[in-house]
Amino acid sequence: MSISIQSIHKTFGNYKALDDVSLEVPNGSLTALLGPSGSGKTTLLRIVAGLESADDGPGRILFHGENVVGIPAGKRQVGFVFQHYALFRHMTVAQNIAFGLTVLPWGKRPPRREIAARVDELLGLVKLDGLGRRRPHELSGGQRQRVALARALAIRPKVLLLDEPFGALDAQVRKDLRRWLRHFHDEIGLTTLFVTHDQEEALELADQVVVMRNSRIEQVGPPQRIYDHPRTPFVYEFLGNVNKLTLRDGGTRYVRPHEIEVKFAAEYDPDFDRLAEVQHLFSAGPVAALSVRTEPGEFIEVEISRKQLDELALSVGDQVALSFPPDPTDPEGDWTGDGAAPTAAANDHAVEWNI
Amino acid sequence: MSRRRVIPGFGLSLGFTIVYLSLLILIPLAALFIKAAGVGWREWISLLGNERVLAAAKLTFGASGCAAAVSTVTGLLVTWVLVRYRFPGRRLMDAMIDLPFALPTAVAGITLTAIYAPNGWIGSHLEKLGIKAAYSPIGVFLALTFIGFPFVVRTVQPVLEDFTRETEEAAATLGAGRWTVFRKVVFPALVPALVTGFALAFARAIGEYGSVIFISGNLPYKTEILPLLIVSQLEEFNVPAASVIASGMLIVSFLLLFGINLLQRRLNVTAS
Numbered sequence: 307m308s309i310s311i312q313s314i315h316k317t318f319g320n321y322k323a324l325d326d327v328s329l330e331v332p333n334g335s336l337t338a339l340l341g342p343s344g345s346g347k348t349t350l351l352r353i354v355a356g357l358e359s360a361d362d363g364p365g366r367i368l369f370h371g372e373n374v375v376g377i378p379a380g381k382r383q384v385g386f387v388f389q390h391y392a393l394f395r396h397m398t399v400a401q402n403i404a405f406g407l408t409v410l411p412w413g414k415r416p417p418r419r420e421i422a423a424r425v426d427e428l429l430g431l432v433k434l435d436g437l438g439r440r441r442p443h444e445l446s447g448g449q450r451q452r453v454a455l456a457r458a459l460a461i462r463p464k465v466l467l468l469d470e471p472f473g474a475l476d477a478q479v480r481k482d483l484r485r486w487l488r489h490f491h492d493e494i495g496l497t498t499l500f501v502t503h504d505q506e507e508a509l510e511l512a513d514q515v516v517v518m519r520n521s522r523i524e525q526v527g528p529p530q531r532i533y534d535h536p537r538t539p540f541v542y543e544f545l546g547n548v549n550k551l552t553l554r555d556g557g558t559r560y561v562r563p564h565e566i567e568v569k570f571a572a573e574y575d576p577d578f579d580r581l582a583e584v585q586h587l588f589s590a591g592p593v594a595a596l597s598v599r600t601e602p603g604e605f606i607e608v609e610i611s612r613k614q615l616d617e618l619a620l621s622v623g624d625q626v627a628l629s630f631p632p633d634p635t636d637p638e639g640d641w642t643g644d645g646a647a648p649t650a651a652a653n654d655h656a657v658e659w660n661i
Numbered sequence: 662m663s664r665r666r667v668i669p670g671f672g673l674s675l676g677f678t679i680v681y682l683s684l685l686i687l688i689p690l691a692a693l694f695i696k697a698a699g700v701g702w703r704e705w706i707s708l709l710g711n712e713r714v715l716a717a718a719k720l721t722f723g724a725s726g727c728a729a730a731v732s733t734v735t736g737l738l739v740t741w742v743l744v745r746y747r748f749p750g751r752r753l754m755d756a757m758i759d760l761p762f763a764l765p766t767a768v769a770g771i772t773l774t775a776i777y778a779p780n781g782w783i784g785s786h787l788e789k790l791g792i793k794a795a796y797s798p799i800g801v802f803l804a805l806t807f808i809g810f811p812f813v814v815r816t817v818q819p820v821l822e823d824f825t826r827e828t829e830e831a832a833a834t835l836g837a838g839r840w841t842v843f844r845k846v847v848f849p850a851l852v853p854a855l856v857t858g859f860a861l862a863f864a865r866a867i868g869e870y871g872s873v874i875f876i877s878g879n880l881p882y883k884t885e886i887l888p889l890l891i892v893s894q895l896e897e898f899n900v901p902a903a904s905v906i907a908s909g910m911l912i913v914s915f916l917l918l919f920g921i922n923l924l925q926r927r928l929n930v931t932a933s
Contacts, residue, residue, distance in 0.1 A: 355834060356834075357830050357833070357834070378833075379830070379833045379834045380833050380834065380835070380836040380837060380838065381836070382834075384834055385834070386830070386831065386834040388827045388830070388831060390825070390827060392825065392827035392828045392830070392831040393828075393831075394828065394831075394832070394845075394846055395850065396849045396850055405832065405835050405837070405845075406835035406836055409832075409835065409836055409837040409838075409841050409845070410836065454831075457831075457835065458834075458835075460835075461835055461836060
């Protein structure tokens with residue numbers, strides 16, 4: 307089921323939490339709402355769920371073409387998973403999962419045996435077979451989050467909404483559960499929208515990444531596109547390490563550490579390159595990180611392969627020449643990220659005269 | 662032989678605890694039982710079986726139980742309002758809850774009597790309806806409700822404040838209506854605290870003296886409570902009878918509270 311969010315506004319008192327937000331979540335996709343805290347991503351998710359209502363106005367939220375604004379959360383058939391699980395502590399795992407079915411009105415409630423069978427099926431789906439009689443406090447964080455997921459799935463939701471689902475877990479569990487969720491999503495194909503402030507998580511997990519900032523959507527697109535062609539400086543800086551360079555004409559541009567080419571100083575081309583001095587070398591790991599200082603006194607982080615480092619035989623204090631790729635930011639481009647990639651030719655000019 | 666404990670001072674702190682409890686609780690209670698035992702078994706039983714004593718016991722435990730039960734319900738309501746809503750005067754109301762703790766109970770008793778007496782503000786209206794509030798078991802019940810109520814509020818309040826909105830929201834997204842959310846999600850989480858509040862209010866009511874004696878009228882067989890009976894025996898220098906009644910009261914109170922404690926432990930195991 308697709309979700310269509312159309313010009314949604316939300317204000318809390320004087321604070322504008324969402325400012326004219328529109329977004330298409332295609333059927334069966336796994337979409338990440340990515341942004342720093344306070345960017346409005348959780349508010350948007352809660353409005354989609356019906357836990358919060360958008361400001362009055364022309365804004366609409368469509369589930370598969372059907373407007374759900376005004377329909378209470380319990381009737382929207384959404385599965386919602388909270389960061390801190392929000393399990394019912396006085397119930398067993400099985401009772402937690404069955405909750406959505408046991409609160410159905412008399413006529414619609416399945417018989418007990420059917421509910422028990424569905425709970426067993428869900429326990430299997432989230433790989434918690436045999437733990438139905440445990441209580442939430444007897445489970446680990448990762449297990450609790452899977453119980454919360456099974457509970458959300460029990461009502462056969464049309465869409466799945468996850469609010470920072472891995473936020474409360476430690477690094478290793480988070481990674482495992484993230485991969486598991488990706489597989490899980492591919493298996494059941496449920497339209498899923500999740501909130502995260504972790505760019506790595508969004509890029510690894512999602513089909514579509516929505517970058518939010520200051521109550522607005524900054525850029526939407528597949529992870530690789532957003533990473534390679536950020537539309538704004540904010541997106542550039544938010545997704546991964548980046549250097550900010552001052553250009554000769556006083557402007558600035560961004561470049562990622564691995565995109566910079568390092569050459570011998572003898573190969574320096576004054577039209578395209580910059581000269582720099584190696585300040586620091588860090589070479590434990592698959593890639594070597596260099597910290598270099600350019601002529602005007604700017605510090606730049608560069609990543610090169612270990613092999614290249616050996617070829618260059620660099621040590622601290624050496625002079626090197628740096629050459630830069632074309633600027634991939636495309637302020638004129640289609641900001642939803644659906645347009646064509648910016649052409650290299652258009653940017654070459656800037657590189658030649660500015661760097 | 663002795664294993665080192667991580668936290669030092671176990672011997673000292675346990676020793677202090679035992680001495681302290683002995684001086685303040687165990688020795689006085691033991692003295693009471695020794696005094697009561699002085700009268701002999703038969704006398705003990707016949708004194709406790711005395712009709713006036715039984716009537717007073719019935720009133721004391723009955724009114725205390727009813728008052729604690731009512732305090733539990735109203736306490737939950739008041740706590741809900743205090744925790745869940747923001748309104749002008751909320752802090753003032755929150756502070757007022759503790760007043761029955763601080764007010765001398767005699768003052769409370771006199772005030773309640775003045776209001777509920779047949780010529781009082783409320784009592785005169787109740788009189789027209791044929792209800793006698795002061796100088797009746799209802800009066801005893803009213804006084805005990807007044808003093809027991811804060812215990813419930815103060816035990817339930819922190820638990821309700823801790824209860825996350827998310828849990829309720831989770832239930833709502835799963836299709837539960839507001840009443841179902843309260844009945845199946847919020848209320849079960851509050852039950853252990855409610856039982857604790859009930860136990861405290863009940864225990865306090867059993868031992869209450871000051872506020873009750875003014876409003877009850879103290880008619881033997883009708884509106885006389887056990888603490889008053891004990892005091893009146895003492896005033897007649899009948900110390901053995903007073904200690905026998907006190908010991909019986911203590912035993913029953915202990916059994917009741919012990920039972921509530923067991924129930925609580927059970928609830929805590931399932932709800933933690």
